[in-house]
Amino acid sequence: MDQTNKQSAVTRRTFVAASAAGAVAPSLAMASADTPALLGGTPVCKVTYPSWPMFGKQEEEALTEVIRSAAWGRLNGSKVDAFEEAFAKMTGAAGCLSVVNGSNALYTALNVMDVKAGDEVLVTPFTFVASFNVILRQHALPVFVDTDPESYLMDPKELDALVNERTKAIMPVHIGGSAVDMDGIMSVARKHKLAVVEDACQAWMAQWRGKNVGRIGNAGCFSFQATKNLNCGEGGAIISDDRDFLERCYAFHNQGFFRGRPRYSAGESMSGTNLRLTEFQAAVLLVQLSRMEEHQRTREQNAAYLSSLLKDIPGIRPAKIYDGCTRNSYHIYMAHYDKAHFAGMPREKFLKALAAEGAPFRSSYGSHRNFGFLRNLPQDRAYKALFGEDRLKQWETQSFNLPRSEQVFDEHVWFGQAVLLSERSVMDRIAEAVRKVHKHAAELAKV
Numbered sequence: 391m392d393q394t395n396k397q398s399a400v401t402r403r404t405f406v407a408a409s410a411a412g413a414v415a416p417s418l419a420m421a422s423a424d425t426p427a428l429l430g431g432t433p434v435c436k437v438t439y440p441s442w443p444m445f446g447k448q449e450e451e452a453l454t455e456v457i458r459s460a461a462w463g464r465l466n467g468s469k470v471d472a473f474e475e476a477f478a479k480m481t482g483a484a485g486c487l488s489v490v491n492g493s494n495a496l497y498t499a500l501n502v503m504d505v506k507a508g509d510e511v512l513v514t515p516f517t518f519v520a521s522f523n524v525i526l527r528q529h530a531l532p533v534f535v536d537t538d539p540e541s542y543l544m545d546p547k548e549l550d551a552l553v554n555e556r557t558k559a560i561m562p563v564h565i566g567g568s569a570v571d572m573d574g575i576m577s578v579a580r581k582h583k584l585a586v587v588e589d590a591c592q593a594w595m596a597q598w599r600g601k602n603v604g605r606i607g608n609a610g611c612f613s614f615q616a617t618k619n620l621n622c623g624e625g626g627a628i629i630s631d632d633r634d635f636l637e638r639c640y641a642f643h644n645q646g647f648f649r650g651r652p653r654y655s656a657g658e659s660m661s662g663t664n665l666r667l668t669e670f671q672a673a674v675l676l677v678q679l680s681r682m683e684e685h686q687r688t689r690e691q692n693a694a695y696l697s698s699l700l701k702d703i704p705g706i707r708p709a710k711i712y713d714g715c716t717r718n719s720y721h722i723y724m725a726h727y728d729k730a731h732f733a734g735m736p737r738e739k740f741l742k743a744l745a746a747e748g749a750p751f752r753s754s755y756g757s758h759r760n761f762g763f764l765r766n767l768p769q770d771r772a773y774k775a776l777f778g779e780d781r782l783k784q785w786e787t788q789s790f791n792l793p794r795s796e797q798v799f800d801e802h803v804w805f806g807q808a809v810l811l812s813e814r815s816v817m818d819r820i821a822e823a824v825r826k827v828h829k830h831a832a833e834l835a836k837v
């Protein structure tokens with residue numbers, strides 16, 4: 391069955407039936423509908439959210455075609471090339487290189503930008519761990535930049551004070567698909583002549599002032615991992631307007647062999663590795679790509695509608711989207727939770743009460759301060775040799791004292807993109823669940 395049409399289990403019929411029951415026995419229906427589900431009442435948001443990935447016959451046919459072609463790798467097939475061309479076209483970039491995943495897209499970009507052991511890279515702490523893991527793989531130092539607590543994104547105003555002679559690059563991360571203030575980032579990058587690699591692993595169609603993210607810095611890196619809006623199980627890509635840079639990325643992902651050049655002759659060569667995508671993955675991506683624009687529009691409409699509903703509920707506030715973010719890819723719908731408006735209920739209790747109602751909100755990233763591998767960095771033999779104890783002490787003090795990032799770790803609540811592909815009425819249900827928990831916060835806080 392084609393899963394693209396799978397919709398909410400709340401049908402007009404069940405809604406009408408429930409209303410009719412209320413008309414017959416109003417007090418009973420009101421009592422059970424109004425009691426929080428966590429306290430034994432009826433959940434207001436009992437819906438089946440769209441499952442992910444969505445796929446149909448086209449994916450099956452595309453995969454069968456690759457199997458039968460017997461051209462399974464990019465070196466003898468044409469699907470990977472076709473996908474790269476299509477993705478570059480979609481983003482408006484001069485070119486695209488696909489790789490095995492988003493982490494390795496970042497890894498490739500950093501290598502080709504010559505970020506090396508002993509360099510420093512400015513990165514946001516409120517991100518998936520991959521963003522700073524790749525910096526550590528280079529034996530470079532991830533220098534954590536405090537977060538704008540309204541948008542959850544890297545605050546460019548914090549950058550200047552963190553730049554030193556070792557700083558090589560800035561890695562802004564477009565969390566949830568919301569574009570970082572790229573005007574601020576680029577102005578610091580230009581001032582200090584730093585490379586900018588955009589971690590756009592959650593931001594395929596997002597735009598900053600009408601230009602697709604990933605094209606504002608020197609390179610943009612994307613993920614096609616299973617949960618992502620564009621998905622082939624595992625996959626990634628780098629886009630850039632710098633063709634020479636992309637050719638070097640190509641060579642890096644192909645054991646250092648440049649495209650169209652003899653492999654074993656004297657001349658320019660580089661060391662690389664094998665990060666090639668398969669024809670199977672590209673075949674799936676090409677089909678998934680054809681659904682992107684429609685899905686994107688649905689997500690945007692539902693997110694805007696939900697935000698309009700939540701704005702009337704005190705204590706829950708959608709994360710700020712900068713004016714310059716002319717398109718948000720809504721990989722994640724992000725909001726602030728302020729317990730002061732919920733009778734002091736801790737976030738985990740709030741989420742439990744919402745889950746009982748059937749609402750999809752949850753919390754995610756935990757503070758970078760809790761990662762042992764970061765805490766132990768000042769004791770690491772290689773880092774001590776590369777940076778010296780004084781610099782590491784300074785780094786430790788700065789990186790683990792970011793109050794605005796800690797606020798974001800503590801108060802964010804969110805849900806993933808597939809929920810936004812539900813019918814619009816599901817947004818009403820989600821808002822209703824939050825409203826109900828707000829109304830009963832004092833009772834819920836006691837249990």
Ligand SMILES: Cc1ncc(COP(=O)(O)O)c(C=O)c1O
Pocket residue numbers: 491492493494517518520521563589591592612613614615624625626
């Ligand atoms: C912000 C961010 N950066 C990097 C990555 C790494 O991508 P991948 O899982 O494809 O390696 C992810 C994946 O979730 C991500 O969300």
